[in-house]
Amino acid sequence: MRLYQYSAQQKLPITLDQAWEFLTDANNLKLLTPPELEMKVQYGTERGMYPGQLIEYSVKPLPLYRTSWVTHITQVKEKEYFVDEQMYGPYATWHHKHFISAIPGGTLMEDLIHYRLPFGALGKIGAPFVKKQLVEIFRFRESALNKHFGEFKEPNS
Secondary structure, three states: HHHHHHHEEEEEEHHHHHHHHHHHHHHHHHHHHOHHHEEEEOOOOOOOOOEEEEOEEEEEOOOOOEEEEEEEEEEOOOOEEEEEEEOOOOOOOEEEEEEEEEEOOOOEEEEEEEEOOOOOOHHHHHHHHHHHHHHHHHHHHHHHHHHHOOOOOOOOO
């Protein structure tokens, strides 16, 4: 089965501390997820993020199809990165690395996702749809973060 990759970057006009606090609170995922996916956090957000944490959501990736999505936080390096991997959910494989770093005027947020689709060869047919959906989800997230924190302005040189 093919391993696909998706990456995204966004500059935020907030400190590294503010970015870390916001991005590692799984309860904020609902704000960053398009409403049509109807994301609901089920459990796993009672404490701050830590390696070994399990978080369960339910999502509606297709009309009339709701599924559980359980992610495992496998790695955390405070104020630098964290990694979540799907244990159960809509993908055959999901490995998502979240990086943040301080830049002049704010924080750079970078995402690197590797994923495989379910259903073997049949899943390949849906690859363009899944890629389009990921692009739309990350566009929504960028817009939601800009509304929440304001748009990043390049500092004067």
